[in-house]
Amino acid sequence: MSIRYSVLRMGFAMIAATQANRWLGPFARGRGLILTLHHVRPRVPRDFAPNAILEITPDFLDQALHTLARSHDFVALGDIPQRLREPDGRPFVAVTFDDGYRDNAEFALPVLQRHGVPWTLFVTPGFADRSAQLWWLELEEAIRRLDHLEVEVGGSEPLSLSLPARSATEKATAFDQLYWQLRAGTEERLRAVVAELAQRTGVDGIEMVERLCLDWDGLRALSGKAGVSIGAHTMTHPMLAKHSRETARAEMYQSRETIERELGIDVRHFAYPVGDRGSAGPREFDMAAEAGFEVAVTTRPGHIFAEHAGHLQALPRVSLNGAFQTGAAVQALASGVPFLLWNRGRHLNVN
Known part of the structure; x- marks a missing residue:
């Protein structure tokens, strides 16, 4: 916590x-x-x-x-x-x-x-x-599957993160840092970054919605x-x-x-x-x-x-x-x- x-x-x-x-x-x-x-x-x-x-x-x-x-x-x-x-x-x-x-x-x-x-x-x-997709849950699942979080975004909203994600503590820190930086910017960047991480880690967003939502x-x-x-x-x-x-x-x-x-x-x-x-x-x-x-x-x-x-x-x-x-x-x-x-x-x- x-x-x-x-x-x-x-x-x-x-x-x-x-x-x-x-x-x-x-x-x-x-x-x-x-x-x-x-x-x-x-x-x-x-x-x-x-x-x-x-x-x-x-x-x-x-x-x-x-x-x-x-x-x-x-x-x-x-x-x-x-x-x-x-x-x-x-x-x-x-x-x-x-x-x-x-x-x-x-x-x-x-x-x-x-x-x-x-x-x-x-x-x-x-x-x-x-x-539609549960991007906040996709982000959690993607970081759960990673040992190291790497994010590089250029353009008008640059973002660069390189964080260890082996232990639960490291994963929590990586999630917190990325989540709040994404929340501070445009939703287009947020969803693009989450989609790329989900694709990289094999997270199926549609399956997640099917499993969790009515x-x-x-x-x-x-x-x-x-x-x-x-x-x-x-x-x-x-x-x-x-x-x-x-x-x-x-x-x-x-x-x-x-x-x-x-x-x-x-x-x-x-x-x-x-x-x-x-x-x-x-x-x-x-x-x-x-x-x-x-x-x-x-x-x-x-x-x-x-x-x-x-x-x-x-x-x-x-x-x-x-x-x-x-x-x-x-x-x-x-x-x-x-x-x-x-x-x-x-x-x-x-x-």
Whole structure:
């Protein structure tokens, strides 16, 4: 685990030990929160797993829902605008999953049904029809197969890396350095570098999507379950802010149209891929509103406050993170205390 995550873990434990969630909670806690999840599946121990932050176990999901139910109401994502119009009431939690993974139906659904929790799955049609790729997982698998990472890119975005990758520690360092350098540049360079590494190491991206993601038949079966709603997550999972208005608009509109055609449902909600400040900002928030999405969610961390009623296409979320699968972490996140510092005391982070 990185130093950053070790520090955060200690912070969660300190909040629990000092009961800061009780005495700071009234100042930090919003009207509610939206959880972000990706994978829910049994833990498979492995030394090199940089994307393990995106997965939690079914047992931890069960524990988290049980903990949250003591102090919060579980609501559907579409209920949030109404909850914000109501002056009083218990804090709420909305549960969301991104991308459309098979384990959501296999392992998460039974837990959510047992607790009677409604949830929204944000679907990327390119994963459902196997035309898009999980580049972050391809990058992990490519580095897993390498003993030495060599990347040389010329042109307007030069990139040069030569790093050992024999041990799990070396692989984690190589992944971290390359990942964040790629994230800092254009998506064209990112996808080109990952594609070259995948080809060099024999990583089959389409097979990976087939193995991990629900197809349209699976999504049709899931969308018919009680408590399940489906939202859009673009066609191919791009970081929208890195693309032209025309491209971003097409990704938004076409994803909704494709899902509605395939599943025979109305799609009213949207999640920005990656969803941080570098992936979605005011331009994208305005586009989501113009497209008619009633609610759109980011991955900017924070609680939902009354002021968000005027920014329903820029809602923050709270990650139920694989690095912090403890009761102390759930209580700290639900208290809002970690976000006091992160957002510098502001309720809104929409610029």
